[in-house]
Amino acid sequence: MHIRTSVSRRIFLVSNAVLLTLISLACIAPFINLLAVSFSDKTAVAAGEVTFFPVNFTTVSYEFITNSSKFFDSLVVSLKRTAIGVPLNLLLIIMTAYPLSKSRGDFRARSFFSWFFVVTILFNAGLIPTYMVVKSTDLINTIWALLLPGALPVFSMLVVMNYMRSLPKELLEAAYIDGAGHVQTLLRIVLPVSAPTIATVTLFAFVDHWNSWFDGMIYMNRIENYPLQTYLQTVVVNPEEFIRNNTDLSGNLSKYLSLVSARTTGAAQMFLAMIPILCLYPFLQKYFTTGLVMGSVKE
C-alpha cells in the first residue's frame, strides 16, 4: 500500500534534514578549521583566509613540533599515565564491584562499603584539602599524584556493580555447587559475561586519563612532568610562550621560527592530542552509549 505524504509533511521533512545537516556541520566545522590552520601558511592564517581548506599547504608546524622536546616530554607522561592508570582503575573497579554485587546474605558488610564509596560522590572535600593530602603523602611531582587520588572511579564502579547484580543467580549458584571460590567465580564466570560493561568503563577511564589536565597543573611543579593536556593548557592560555620557550633551547628550531606562528603550532598540537580519541571514536560511540543507558536507567 502506498502511503501518501502530505505537502506540509514533506516540507517538514526537507527542512528538518537541512536543519540537522547544519547542526552537525556546526559540531564538526571547528575541528576541520583547526586541521586546516595546522597545515596552512602563517600569514594566510593571520589574515583570516583559512576556513576549511589549508591555504599554501605546508607541514612546517608539525616539523617544528617534532623538534620540540616539551611536546614529546608531555606526550610520554600522558602515555605513561594512561598505560598505568587505566589498568589500575580497571583492577580496582572489578575488585570493588564484585563484592558489592553480592547479596547482603553473602556479604554482610555490603551496605557499609556501598555507602563508604557513595559518600565520596555526594561530598567533595574541595581543592586545598585534597592538595594537602596528596602533598603529605609525598606524591607531588611524581606520576602517582595523577594515578592514586582517583584510582577508584566510583561512578564506573557502580555501573559495573549494577551489571554484575543483574546477572542470573543460577549462573553463580552453579559455580558454587561445582566448588568454585569467589576468585574463581569472578575470573571464570562473572568477568567473561561482563565484557561489554568492562569495555565501557575501560573507555571511560581512558578518556578521563587522556583528557585530565587540572591535576597535572596543581601537582606538578616542573613543566617536564606535565601530562599532554596540562602542557597544552599552557599553550592555549599563553600561545606565544610555546614559541619563546622553544627558541633558546635547540638551534635546529631557529630555522622554523620565521615560518610558524603560535596559531599554527597550537592548532597542530591540539590536533595531535585529538588523534587517540579519534582512533577510538567508533568504540567510544558504541560502548559509551550502552554505558550511559545502563548507568542511568535501572530496573
Next chain:
Amino acid sequence: MKSRLALSDRFARELPLYLMILPAFCLVAVYSYGSMAGVIIAFQKFIPAKGMFGDQKWIGMQNFHTLFAMPNIGPVIRNTVVIALGKIVAGILAPVVFALLLNEIRNLLAKRVFQTLVYLPHFLSWVILSGILINLLSPSEGVVNILLAKAGLDPIFFLGNAHAFPWTMIVSDVWKTFGFGSVIYLAALSGINPALYEAAVIDGANRWRQTLHVTLPGIVPIVVLMTVLGFANILNGGFDQIYNMYSPVVYSTGDILDTFVFRLGIEQAQYSLSTAAGLFKSGVSFVFIVVSYYLADKFTGYKVF
C-alpha cells in the same frame, strides 16, 4: 558451639571479598576521607609549615566571616548560579529537541552520520575546545567575527565582554554536550510502543498530534529525571571551561565559585579562606545532590545503587 562454627565458616567464605575490596578501601580512605577530614582547615588559622593535621590555631567561624565580607563573594555566587542554571535548562532543552528532530529522520544511514558528527565534542577536553573557541571567537581574526563583518554586523567580543561572556559559556557548553546528551532521549524514544502510534493513527491523529500525544508523554519521565538530577549541579559553573577562557575583564560576570576557590587557594595561598569557600560550595551542593537523588527515587524510581 555449632553457631560459632557456622560463624567462622561464614567469615572464611567472606574473607576473599574483604581482601578484594581492601586496596580500594585504603586508597579511598586516604585520598577521599583524608581530604574530607582536611576541611578542618576552614576553621583554623592554617600555617602550612605545621602540617595538615598539625598544631594549628582554631579560630571558629572567622574565615567564613572574612569570606562573606569580601566584596566579590556575592557576585561570584550569583555568577555561579546564573551560569549553572543556564547550562541545566539549555542542557535539557537542546538534547530533547535534537532527539525529537532526529527521531523524524527515517533514513538510518543519515541518522547514523548525524549522530557520529554531533557526538565528537563530548569526548574532547575543555583545554582543546577552549583553544579552538578562543581562536574562532577572536574579535580580530576569528572566523565567527569575520563572518559577522561580512554580514555587515559589528564584531562581538564573546570572551572579552562581561555581558556576552556567560552566554558564550552556556552556548559553548551546549555545543559540547547536546549531541551526546541526546543519547538517553533517543533510547527513550525508541522504547515507545509502536502500537500507541498505530492506535493514534486509527483515531485520526496526524503527525503533529502523534508527537504531542504519544511521543512527548513517552519521554516525560526521563526528562523529569534528568531535570531533577540536573539540580545537583546548581553550583557547578564548569571550572575546566571557564578557567581556560575567562580573563580579569569578565570577572564581574564570569568568575564562579570554583575559579574563585582556585585563585584564592593556589594563586594567593590563602589556604584557610579557600577551604572555607570550597566547604561552602560542597555543603550546599551536598544538600542539592541528596535532595535531587531523593526526588529522583521518589518520582521515577531511579536509584544510584
